[in-house]
Amino acid sequence: MYNVIMDCDPGHDDAIALLLASRADNIRILGVTTVAGNSTLENVTRNARRVLDYAGVTDVDVYAGANKPLMRELYRLTGAIIHGEDGLGGPEIPEAVTPVRPEHAVEFIIRTLRECPEKVVLVPTGPLTNIAMVLTQAPDVKEKIERIVIMGGAIYDPGNVTSAAEFNIYQDPEAARIVFQSGCDIYLNTLDISMKAVFYEEDKERIRAKGGRIPTFVAELLDFFGATHVEHFGFFACPIHDALCVGVLIDENLVTWEHTYVDVSVAEELTRGETVADLWNVTGHAPNCHIARTVNRERFVEMITEHMGRSYVSKGRP
Ligand code: BDR
Numbered sequence: 001m002y003n004v005i006m007d008c009d010p011g012h013d014d015a016i017a018l019l020l021a022s023r024a025d026n027i028r029i030l031g032v033t034t035v036a037g038n039s040t041l042e043n044v045t046r047n048a049r050r051v052l053d054y055a056g057v058t059d060v061d062v063y064a065g066a067n068k069p070l071m072r073e074l075y076r077l078t079g080a081i082i083h084g085e086d087g088l089g090g091p092e093i094p095e096a097v098t099p100v101r102p103e104h105a106v107e108f109i110i111r112t113l114r115e116c117p118e119k120v121v122l123v124p125t126g127p128l129t130n131i132a133m134v135l136t137q138a139p140d141v142k143e144k145i146e147r148i149v150i151m152g153g154a155i156y157d158p159g160n161v162t163s164a165a166e167f168n169i170y171q172d173p174e175a176a177r178i179v180f181q182s183g184c185d186i187y188l189n190t191l192d193i194s195m196k197a198v199f200y201e202e203d204k205e206r207i208r209a210k211g212g213r214i215p216t217f218v219a220e221l222l223d224f225f226g227a228t229h230v231e232h233f234g235f236f237a238c239p240i241h242d243a244l245c246v247g248v249l250i251d252e253n254l255v256t257w258e259h260t261y262v263d264v265s266v267a268e269e270l271t272r273g274e275t276v277a278d279l280w281n282v283t284g285h286a287p288n289c290h291i292a293r294t295v296n297r298e299r300f301v302e303m304i305t306e307h308m309g310r311s312y313v314s315k316g317r318p
């Protein structure tokens, strides 16, 4: 059983990542933390809470974190285009009934890592601001982190904000750099694989055909998310980037990895947020990151489709 903290900015694919984690047999969600990214902190926190309530996950608390990147202003354009103004365009779901917790996300993560009797996996699927704050404010907690499974970066293929940079890393490159240099065991699901693990129209319709509350909700999320991808990127398929971070915990054969050294460009516009990997081992740096190399798309589609038909079962406390 993995003890997991989901650090996210929902976001259509973040929402599906939350749903997948909540339905996985081997994942216990200790808490959900939010970070400004796809939309404002207020919007993404509202979205996290109402998705969890809608999915019956009322015993998992939500904590709001950083409302902007460490050293920059929040970049709003791509998030609004792809996810809508409130971060979760498309399906209409009710407001949450369960309140957001008053504790700051960073304090919650530090406290949980210190108190948990077992190691914890961090799953950041938004900008890395909260995680960088945790690692700088409380370096002692590193020993309690089993691994950090990140959605971010583009190494072999181009980025989606600029040709150098992927959205999450572009938003807060300084934070990403702190995380990559932290010495933690890092797994990086990049655009290189998430753009290959896409959902086609027929995959979406298979989910919808299952019927019921969650499959219908997911299909409606994909209707909106797919349409904005067509409009913005001319891309006729839907990449559920963030859910891959959960997928690799459910099925260790979903993705293959390459262990290498990765650093992040904190330069201004041209290469801002570029994840630069030492693929030929020319720098002499020891590897600090497992970068995703291949993904089994069919397995991923099957996993999401099957899990969305399940009900939520609480895993209790470790
Ligand atoms: C990432 O950016 C966000 O828009 C998505 O939620 C995902 O985390 C993909 O680049």
Ligand code: CA
Residues within 6 Å of the ligand: 008, 009, 010, 011, 013, 014, 038, 125, 126, 242
């Ligand atoms: Ca995200």
